[in-house]
Amino acid sequence: MRTTWILISDSSRARIFEKKEHEKHLEEVEDFVDSVGRATSNELGTDERGRFYGRGEGYQGHTGQPAVSPVEHENDLFAHILTRYLDDARKANRYNRLYLIAPPKFLGLIRGSLDDEVKKMVQGELQKDISTFTAHEVEGYVKENIWML
Numbered sequence: 001m002r003t004t005w006i007l008i009s010d011s012s013r014a015r016i017f018e019k020k021e022h023e024k025h026l027e028e029v030e031d032f033v034d035s036v037g038r039a040t041s042n043e044l045g046t047d048e049r050g051r052f053y054g055r056g057e058g059y060q061g062h063t064g065q066p067a068v069s070p071v072e073h074e075n076d077l078f079a080h081i082l083t084r085y086l087d088d089a090r091k092a093n094r095y096n097r098l099y100l101i102a103p104p105k106f107l108g109l110i111r112g113s114l115d116d117e118v119k120k121m122v123q124g125e126l127q128k129d130i131s132t133f134t135a136h137e138v139e140g141y142v143k144e145n146i147w148m149l
Helices: 070-091 104-113 135-145
Strands: 003-009 013-020 027-033 050-053 061-064 097-102 122-127
Touching (some): 003 070, 003 104, 104 122
16 A cells, blocks of 8 residues: 655644545644744854964954854754654655655755655655644645645
8 A cells, every 4th residue: 555645844843644545634643843943043052153263473363153053053953853754764664655845945954864765755845834734724735736635
């Protein structure tokens, strides 16, 4: 029996819905919450910027911006948690097909973190934030926008 998973996510919440081949409705099977994902860089970054000095006497110190903001780092960690979960579920044969629905930036993080074998199972992607939709609204949106239901 074919089982389709639909990952619906933003940078702080992800939900996985499942649709089995002969069932009529979606079922929510997982709900992930990253409470830090909605924080601002000021809330996450408690240290001062790093200081860099040149060699020898008389060189001025410089403060440096981190290559990645604390929020971006937290979003990246959350994406890795989700993609690791998807890979573990793939290895356990919990789904055969996968759809991804997330805002463009976070969808890019997910896509970049996916294992190659999971990438092969992705049937489609939608760049949309529907993470706050109720289960009923998700089902309606998916039926309208993903032809397989």
